[in-house]
Amino acid sequence: MFTFINKSLRNKSLVILLLLGIVPLIVSGLIINAFTSRLLIQKTNYTAEQTIDKLSLIVSKNLQGFVDIVFYSTQNKELQSIVSSKLYNDNQKQEVFFNIYYEIFNKQLIKRSDYPYQYFVITSDNNIFTNFSYLNDVDKEKILKLLSSKYWYNSLLYSQIQKIFIVSEPNYLSPNSTQHLYICSNIIKNMSPVGILLISIDESYISKLLDNVRISEKSSIFIIDKNNCLVESGSNYIHFNEIPIEIINKINNYQGQTFNYKVNNEKVLINFRNLYINGIENNFQLMMITPVKDITKDVSYIKYIILGMSFLSIIAVLFLSILINKNIINPILGLHDFAKKVESGDLDVRVNYNQKDEIGKLAEMFNNMLEKIKQNIEEIKEKEESKRKLEIEFLQSQINPHFIYNTLDIVRWLAEMMKVPSIGKALVSIAGLIRYNYDIQNSTVSVKKEIKHIEEYIYLQKLRYQNKFISKIEIDDEILDCVILKLILQPIIENSIIHGFGNKKELGNLIIKGKKVNKKLVFTISDDGVGISKANLKKILQFNNQDNIYSSMKKIGIANVIQRIKLNYGEEYGLKIKSNLSKGTEVKIILPFIKGDISKKIILKKGPLDEDINN
Secondary structure (H helix, E strand, C coil), X not given: CHHHHCCCHHHHHHHHHHHHXXXXXXXXHHHHHHHHHHHHHHHHHHHHHHHHHHHHHHHHHHHHHHHHHHHXXXXXXXXXXXXXXXXXXXXXXXXXXXXXXXXXXXXXXXXXXXXXXXXXXXXXXXXXXXXXXXXXHHHHHHHHHHHCCCHHHXXXXXXXXXXXXXXXXXXXXXXXXXXXXXXXXXXXXXXXXXXEEEEEEEHHHHHHHHHCCCCCCCCEEEEECCCCEXXXXXXXXXXXXXXXHHHHHHHHHCCCCEEEEEECCEEXXXXXXXXXXXXXXXXXXXXXXXEHHHHCHHHHHHHHHHHXXXXXXXXXXXXXXXXXXXXXXHHHHHHHHHHHHHHCCCCCCCCCCCCCCHHHHHHHHHHHHHHHHHHHHHHHHHHHHHHHHHHHHHHHHCCCHHHHHHHHHHHHHHHHHCCCHHHHHHHHHHHHHHHHHCCCCCCEEEHHHHHHHHHHHHHHHHHHCCCCEEEEEEECHHHCCEEEECCCCHHHHHHHHHHHHCCCCCCEEEEEEEEEECCEEEEEEEECCCCCCHHHHHHHHCCCCHHHCCHHHHCCCHHHHHHHHHHHHCCCCEEEEEEECCCEEEEEEEEECCECCCCCCCCCCCCCCCHHHHC
16 A cells, blocks of 8 residues: 555556556446346246256157057057967967057057157067067077066066056167167056067157257256166267266255256256156156356357457556646646755746646746745845844843943942841842843753742842742752743743732732643743733733834843744743732743753744643
8 A cells, every 4th residue: 555655646647547447347347247147047047947848848748648559558458368378389470460560550549650669569478579570589588688687677577567667778679779768568467467568769769859949059958767867869968978976866856946066077057857757657857957158158248348348448548648647747747846946945946837727826826935935035034134133232232241240249248248148148149140131142941040040030029029928939850951941931920929919918929830741841820919900911912013022122021921932932832821800810831841952943833722731
């Protein structure tokens, strides 16, 4: 994330355009693709259900017709009598052949069937008759040996009730030909088995029947029982021997009629239906397997369309990127280069951009801002020069402090010679105050020095007012090394003593506290004097005459303190005054918490006073 933020505007614009131009297209394409695929699969599933329902009816109807032929043929009394008779020579067998042919072919519906068929009749004495002839002993024994291994044959041979099976077996008359579908039934006479009738149909004809109805060219259709395939379509994409046994087991136990699976690592849709054929012993299902990709192949066209549109979007985005770079990014980078020149100190450079758009307005604002900055710099230089001249004039107008120090020192020695030590101590305090006030080399001092000065000042005021008040100073040790403006406390204390206690008859209390609050230095000066009226307090706090800043240096007062704090530290710092007439005044001085070199210049951001300090 941070790496992207730090990229150039050109790279950012290209990435954003690509995201806005291609991502929505891809996302919407994927949603459309998913929705279309789902809709198509649902529609295909419905079509598959309809198709296999229709096909199961067709197959059931056709197989039921052959089952009915076999059933009615075995119920023929003449046929029952023929197959139960004993045959001793070829003449008798020839006669039986014609009689069976007549009973099966001429009397039954099989003669109207469109399917080529064969029939086998096995009599009670194991003679075999077909629709072509009767078999000789060699062929007869060969076929009987093959049949004896079949479960369905043994079930028919020994059952005293009629049973019908549908099975897939080789063509017994021509083993090398295709598989045949056999409808097999025992022939019962007087509750005893007397023979077996088999009618066979070439599986290719049933297979063609399955080919007529399918939902896809690659659909594979099978007629299966529990374990084997009875018939499969000749044009199957997947052959029965490729189908996992798990699918057959699932069909046998599955309650539904449709599910998905994998065959040869390919996802397929499997539909199946039970074939309802009356009168048979074994059950069959019709199963249709269709590759899912064949169902959803039309969806791939949507993917190609999405890819094509994405490619066109990339070309469009690159074209837009060129336009944006030319008309937006390059002018902004020009402003960036211009700003770097200004940063290096070249205030004479100007932006040359003539368009009337927002960037043009921004360039014009930059140029105007530079003009104002140059004007402000010139004004600041002029003000600093004026301030320097005023300080010089101020110093020249004052009495030479060394002369005052020497004079006071002479008076102190005279007081000691006259044995008046209190006068000497007062003179020492006065000299210290004058020295502190006239030390113009340092405009800032440590809290410790300022408090020392305040103690000397309070001592002299107590002498002057004959101990009319008592004082208490509480300063936290952690702020003693902090740096503050010199003479920032004295004007406030002076106002408390002169105006607070001047007209007060009772003994006054003056409390001075200093501590660190919310990373700020807070001094609290409180007294129980006469207080300040609301009107006077408002005048004090609204003092903001810039023309009197320098002239006010000659009269130290509250307004001067406010101005000095604002000029040196900013609007975030200053005074908070609370006062009630006849009850007293509390002044909070809020300064930055700074430790270190007292000559350090402080530049701080402007802001409102910290609300927590007021509490």
